[in-house]
Amino acid sequence: MTIHGLRRFPLVTAVVFGVTALSNVAQFLVPGMLAHLERAPAGLHGDWWRTGTSLFVQDGGVAGTVSNLLFLVLVGAVAEQAVSRSRWLVCYFAAGLVGEIAGYAWQPHGGGNSIAICGLAGAAAVALWRGDERLPRFAPTIVLLWCAALLATAWFPLLAIGLVAAMAARVAAERGIAVGRWTAAGALVTGVALTAVRNIHGVALLAGLVVAVALVLSVRRRNPVTA
Incomplete structure (x- = not known):
């Protein structure tokens, strides 16, 4: 049985979403929480x-928070179809850590889980390259939408x-292309382009691709035999 094209319930996505969402609500209610937990x-x-807690607070206000949480659900659910839950966590936090390290050099102040989502996008992109049949038909659209947001x-x-x-990917998928x-x-080009302009999302996306390949x-x- 599938749920909206998903072969299994994205449990780890739901858990990380819940923890992050609760933390985000708290930051809006508790004065000074963002300043105490963000990257600095x-x-x-x-x-x-701060290197870890900055992945659980958002510096983009309400709009940035909603966007990051929405993409966490979308990209996370797609990635969880193709990788084990433990590997999902590795991709998420490894890319997040690499993004944070780059952030200390390029963007010393900030917070958000977008760089960690890049790890999941990397995992989904590698699975798409391999033609993993466990991915839902809309996987390319989700990955490219995330790349659009990053650009x-x-x-x-x-x-x-x-x-x-x-949108082109969506039409192609509907036609069986x-x-x-x-x-x-496209994900690789996005990562390289953003890295070239010292955008931490580029480094995180490349890290996600590298970790997924590894x-x-x-x-x-x-x-x-079976891999």
């Missing part, structure tokens, strides 16, 4: 917890390019 130079000088953080007009690509590899290539290769080494 103090994270390198004693406030070590908009660098230069808003780029959002239009990403949206056109996402395979666009998995084109989508994966996980696939590790499975192949252990089980070369």
